[in-house]
Amino acid sequence: MIIAGLTGGIASGKSTISRFLSAAGARVVDADKIAREVVEPGTPGYDAILAFFGRTIILPDGNIDRKRLGEIIFNDPDKKARLDAIVHPLVVERSAEMIAQITAETPNAVVIMDVPLLIEAGMARDLEEVIVVYVPETLQLERLMNRDGIDEPAAMARIRSQMPIEEKRKRATLVIDNSGTPDDSRRAALAVFQHLKQRSIKAAE
Known part of the structure; x- marks a missing residue:
């Protein structure tokens, strides 16, 4: 592999x-797709983002308003760093799980x-x-x-x-x-x- x-x-x-x-x-491991999945409602990532940024970044359907969140972090490096600290470890963990699964299924x-x-x-x-x-x-x-x-x-x-x-x-x-x-x-x-x-x-x- x-x-x-x-x-x-x-x-x-x-x-x-x-x-x-x-x-x-x-076999593509898409970090952007994973980053969306690990902050879906009910996940630890979602709860951590909500706790830090508040309900103003939540859409009526309960999902995170990615556009609103993007506007916030684009203008505030400290908040961007905080978001990265929440999301990046979750993405790395999930990516490693996917690669381990691929390795087991398709060694080459x-x-x-x-x-x-x-x-x-x-x-x-x-x-x-x-x-x-x-x-x-x-x-x-x-x-x-x-x-x-x-x-x-x-x-x-x-x-x-x-x-x-x-x-x-x-x-x-x-x-x-x-x-x-x-x-x-x-x-x-x-x-x-x-x-x-x-x-x-x-x-x-």
Whole structure:
């Protein structure tokens, strides 16, 4: 088995590449999906967030208002740190459980850890390969404005809140350029999967 990390900048198309890798046969452990699951109503994560942030971040149906919570932490680093301290350990624990299950079921699997802040969180150090989905910042800006319907200053503020895409590219062991056509990206993702599959087979020999 081989475990590789997948990351990229905002609006780089990481989710698209993740789907291509999954379709090729990779087992994807999606940190964003897990982060939503561990704070659903009735979970310890939900209770901890409610205790700290109060009921103003709860929707009428009882779920957490992710947009409201995002607005709060975007403007308050201390509250963001507190939220991270609640959610991150739960995500790490659940991810480890999923990887253990995959290991038991499919010893030669290609596992993709899909984590937006993989490098920033220091998780890349423990992985055999780090895949960065890359687009130039100009295209990143254009796609983010179109996707979220926001103006350039707002989009740039979100981009600047992350590690620069060029810096992430330098820290990658594998780069998937997602600035071309969907077919180009699919072929690039498949090539990366085949590389990882070969590494997984060799490791098992």
